[in-house]
Amino acid sequence: MHHTYQPTHYHTTMGPHEPVLRVKSGDSVSTTTVDARGFDQRRVSVSPRGNPQTGPFFVEEAEPGDTLRVVLDEIVPNRDYGFCTSSLAPNVVDPDYVAELPTPVLAEWSVDVAANTATLTAPETRLGAFTLPLAPMTGCFGVAPKDGQFLNCAGSAEHGGNMDYRGFVAGTVVEFPVFQPGACFFIGDGHALQGDGEICGAGVEISMDVRFTLEVLKRRSIGWPRGENANWIFTCGNARPMDQALQHATTEMLRRLQQDYDLDAAEANLLLTQGVRYDVGNVFDPQYTIVCKLNKELLPPRK
Amino acid sequence: MHHTYQPTHYHTTMGPHEPVLRVKSGDSVSTTTVDARGFDQRRVSVSPRGNPQTGPFFVEEAEPGDTLRVVLDEIVPNRDYGFCTSSLAPNVVDPDYVAELPTPVLAEWSVDVAANTATLTAPETRLGAFTLPLAPMTGCFGVAPKDGQFLNCAGSAEHGGNMDYRGFVAGTVVEFPVFQPGACFFIGDGHALQGDGEICGAGVEISMDVRFTLEVLKRRSIGWPRGENANWIFTCGNARPMDQALQHATTEMLRRLQQDYDLDAAEANLLLTQGVRYDVGNVFDPQYTIVCKLNKELLPPRK
Amino acid sequence: MHHTYQPTHYHTTMGPHEPVLRVKSGDSVSTTTVDARGFDQRRVSVSPRGNPQTGPFFVEEAEPGDTLRVVLDEIVPNRDYGFCTSSLAPNVVDPDYVAELPTPVLAEWSVDVAANTATLTAPETRLGAFTLPLAPMTGCFGVAPKDGQFLNCAGSAEHGGNMDYRGFVAGTVVEFPVFQPGACFFIGDGHALQGDGEICGAGVEISMDVRFTLEVLKRRSIGWPRGENANWIFTCGNARPMDQALQHATTEMLRRLQQDYDLDAAEANLLLTQGVRYDVGNVFDPQYTIVCKLNKELLPPRK
Amino acid sequence: MHHTYQPTHYHTTMGPHEPVLRVKSGDSVSTTTVDARGFDQRRVSVSPRGNPQTGPFFVEEAEPGDTLRVVLDEIVPNRDYGFCTSSLAPNVVDPDYVAELPTPVLAEWSVDVAANTATLTAPETRLGAFTLPLAPMTGCFGVAPKDGQFLNCAGSAEHGGNMDYRGFVAGTVVEFPVFQPGACFFIGDGHALQGDGEICGAGVEISMDVRFTLEVLKRRSIGWPRGENANWIFTCGNARPMDQALQHATTEMLRRLQQDYDLDAAEANLLLTQGVRYDVGNVFDPQYTIVCKLNKELLPPRK
Secondary structure (H helix, E strand, O other): OEEEOOOOOOEOEEOOOOOOEEEOOOOEEEEEEOOOOOEOOOOOEOOOOOOOEEEEEEEOOOOOOOEEEEEEEEEEEOOOEEEEEOOOOHHHOOHHHHHHOOOOOEEEEEEEOOOOEEEEEEOOOOOOOOEEEOOOEEEEEEOOOHHHOEEEOOOEEOOEEEOOOOOOEOOOEEEEEOOOOOOOEEEEEEEOOOOHHHOOOOOOEOOEEEEEEEEEEOOOOOOOOEEEOOOEEEEEEEEOOHHHHHHHHHHHHHHHHHHHEOOOHHHHHHHHHHHOEEEEOOOOOOOEEEEEEEEHHHOOOEO | OEEEOOOOOOEOEEOOOOOOEEEOOOOEEEEEEOOOOOEOOOOOEOOOOOOOEEEEEEEOOOOOOOEEEEEEEEEEEOOOEEEEEOOOOHHHOOHHHHHHOOOOOEEEEEEEOOOOEEEEEEOOOOOOOOEEEOOOEEEEEEOOOHHHOEEEOOOEEOOEEEOOOOOOEOOOEEEEEOOOOOOOEEEEEEEOOOOHHHOOOOOOEOOEEEEEEEEEEOOOOOOOOEEEOOOEEEEEEEEOOHHHHHHHHHHHHHHHHHHHEOOOHHHHHHHHHHHOEEEEOOOOOOOEEEEEEEEHHHOOOEO | OEEEOOOOOOEOEEOOOOOOEEEOOOOEEEEEEOOOOOEOOOOOEOOOOOOOEEEEEEEOOOOOOOEEEEEEEEEEEOOOEEEEEOOOOHHHOOHHHHHHOOOOOEEEEEEEOOOOEEEEEEOOOOOOOOEEEOOOEEEEEEOOOHHHOEEEOOOEEOOEEEOOOOOOEOOOEEEEEOOOOOOOEEEEEEEOOOOHHHOOOOOOEEOEEEEEEEEEEOOOOOOOOEEEOOOEEEEEEEEOOHHHHHHHHHHHHHHHHHHHEOOOHHHHHHHHHHHOEEEEOOOOOOOEEEEEEEEHHHOOOEO | OEEEOOOOOOEOEEOOOOOOEEEOOOOEEEEEEOOOOOEOOOOOEOOOOOOOEEEEEEEOOOOOOOEEEEEEEEEEEOOOEEEEEOOOOHHHOOHHHHHHOOOOOEEEEEEEOOOOEEEEEEOOOOOOOOEEEOOOEEEEEEOOOHHHOEEEOOOEEOOEEEOOOOOOEOOOEEEEEOOOOOOOEEEEEEEOOOOHHHOOOOOOEOOEEEEEEEEEEOOOOOOOOEEEOOOEEEEEEEEOOHHHHHHHHHHHHHHHHHHHEOOOHHHHHHHHHHHOEEEEOOOOOOOEEEEEEEEHHHOOOEO
16 A cells, blocks of 8 residues: 655654554555755755654554565655755864864755756855766664664664665665564655765755655564665664674674575675675764675575 | 896785885886785795785885885786685674684685686585686785884785775776885785675685886875776775774875865865765774775866 | 652663652752662562663753753662673673683672672682672763653763763762753662673672762753762763773863863863873773763862 | 893884893893983983884893793983973864864973972963872883884884883883794883873873893793783783773783683683773874773782
């Protein structure tokens, strides 16, 4: 079944808030998200800032210990104005270089969905009409966290959250561990495009039209967000330092290979030794994100 | 001028050792490297283990404060036997998962340069004749380190060293800061291919035929290794944790953009905010490597 | 005014839960806390595990942006049974040593408040009746976190939480930033004594009788928990890695010196260069705690 | 036998340099050290800067795999002028606070050995004649590193080096693993006193008269520097981040307890759980130092 939900309010924490919609496993939802500062497609402020989320969507069948499978069917900017900041964050450069960072100003982008481009319109620089291809993604999404926590949308953990990974584009399938009845799915923080790491603290921030499908995998327990696209399977680890995020992601991939594919521990390890790839997600916010990937060509059939 | 050098000995530290060959800026050299454990193309042990290096090559014009430009002209495995270990290293998985890592055994690979493949031959697993495409690279290379140090070939720093980055393949141009007269260039630790991070502590380790060209860029001072290939420019940061390696690489890219291209600090920052990409090099050894990349299509003309 | 509160329930998250008692600035409270697993003075399970907290105590005058000053008047174990685990946690030893850690068992301690000692009673070892002096403290306490979050009692942040610092003994004064109306003070996780770092994941865990005084400092804004005892002032930073925790604590001390004492930035820096001391709090849980200290003999008069 | 050695040159790397003196196990040496910038007791520059070391002292009996035991018999400033910098280093404060650090200037101290005090003489501040008690120590000392490396005196590793730990005062016994024939002992970088962490990058830097005794413990293999004073035994870990330094130090303490005392792994773990203390050494330089301590009252008799 397909639902259309028009948000009336947003949440800047992820947790077992009152559901905005109850759906069944297999249902899909069309809705909208506001930008990281709470402005909608009309550029009207409709929420406090802080990656406000649309949701939560309550999936009837979901119980703690299950897995929520999310298909990101569609992620499309719904206005032509995007923005970011113009300078890198102090935490991504050497401490003794921080004083040389230019004072950040608002950087504005003209987003053209038809042309599939974003073009820098301000400030004026010798970069001219700097233009990049769109790659619309969700920077922050996931489910209610473990332990009954309500976590702000700056952070990330086992439940997802503000991972700012460029791989979360339309067509991607993402799995989250379910910690609360109904899972409580949230989505927001659209980026028309983003560099790795979100190193200025922002992608090209924008409001979005999104469509997604929610499916409950009963009695399937996972530890960290897992994803799949046309060519890759991947796992996400969220922590500081990056070393620990990488440990989480790598461990989850070892577990996934043994859980989903016909591989024992020795085989899963051997496959990863020379097959592994890593991507860098958020390195700006309290928790950093590392993604561990494996090309599907290297995988044996699924169990 | 082209030189051919047949190694008679190797070094497991990088520093101002007695040169094995003196060349002029612009000269190229053909030579061979042994594998990480000191075995040559005949699989005969000719050096103690520890990423033994061929070199140092002394470049007449090079003085501290200059930059050494290295073109990796050719990197070709010169035998058909490669090896790695079969299990991940304890430092790349969650501490509470370490006890679940299988006991590592020697994993052996048949390397076929003509077919461009490496095929796992032992141990026997249900992965079968697991085959991967070759991507021959140097895991450890660089120049004599700063401060008159002799550093072992497990580590990495401003001078290069054991960075284990998959991008160091034939066709790549790499720049190193010069810390000693003659620069003292070393190369070794061939990998027929490698997963990101060298997370078992090894690529498919192999001996190599290599050819490279050395050029001195006078009065050009850089901080960290820089590279360039057909599509990308990149900078390397080597440190622990990964967070600090990323800070080094990002800072060096900001400096490079202002040094080599017609960009001021504000423009360099803005370009990176949405244009940056990161790759993960070594995450096994004492220092980790993060590579900061920018697509050449985004760059203004060189100064 | 003095209140006596007998808990009827506990919270394993810290956040703006329904207050259990409303008090006025300057009031003191006598109450009890259960142990980290939710057992009370009778060794009866009265709460789920996870450092269950007594509270929240709502302080009428407290508004976001104020500071809550807490005097830990009394912290006394109220039973004679304490426990911890017997082996170190995998994250505090070298990754390649983890496999050598003995399987942890429950370690039990007989706590004698009159004699001021805790004596190991199980398991049997050649350490014999291993006896340590009591130093009763609260491992986890603080206020509702920022951003309307509810955080579990494993973690720590600006609001306090599970800092496991040996300095939080009776007689200590602690200040917390107020993020929610009423501040919402919590206390729990008593330790009869504790080694630095809580490196097995536990102190000598025990239930407690506690008495504390709550005072609101209006329009005083601080960033991280601050403390004071007979000889020292201190600030706490909570984060991973320890390096970042140390940055938070050191920065907060620089701010404190300029806010509370007649010192400018140059003087505050100079005082710290040779006067600073650091203590190590929790190094087991998701966030680590570093304490930055300054001896009161070195301080100029308070503003 | 007692030797007196008057230095004629110094080394800013630690490694198997030509010995300045050959001694026998059990011999003691009186000599002098220059300050971190290479100035001697007359304030004359006699060496390039970078913690120049006096030595190496070659101990005849020492072979790789042995342990060198060093008694720090005497450490006394031999001039009245000490110095440090006036502001904290950018890497010990929050990245977004770096821009608020005052520009560092030279801070000068008058050192009075008879009165046992150091008094700040410049710059002028409202701290007045800020006076601290002396606690003379060596910031950088140790032996030639592993793998035939020559490491600069900014860093630290298994061989010791620039640990900047306040505990290295006269009366302390320190053990180092021997990596080179003769061990090659070095000492330098005197501090009249020092705050924890050397967070401005300097203690009160000064030249020193030192006396030490060198003893070889044959066929005793240790991993990291170990120490002992009147009340404590301790172990040092040197790495970044601090988390890894703490892992090294803690693991070495577990090994020491089983090697030197009549304790098995379970007992060593249990002893540490509630008995451990940590101190913070250098947190300024490339490697950080964490010290793991145990009070001697808690120890069973030595093996």
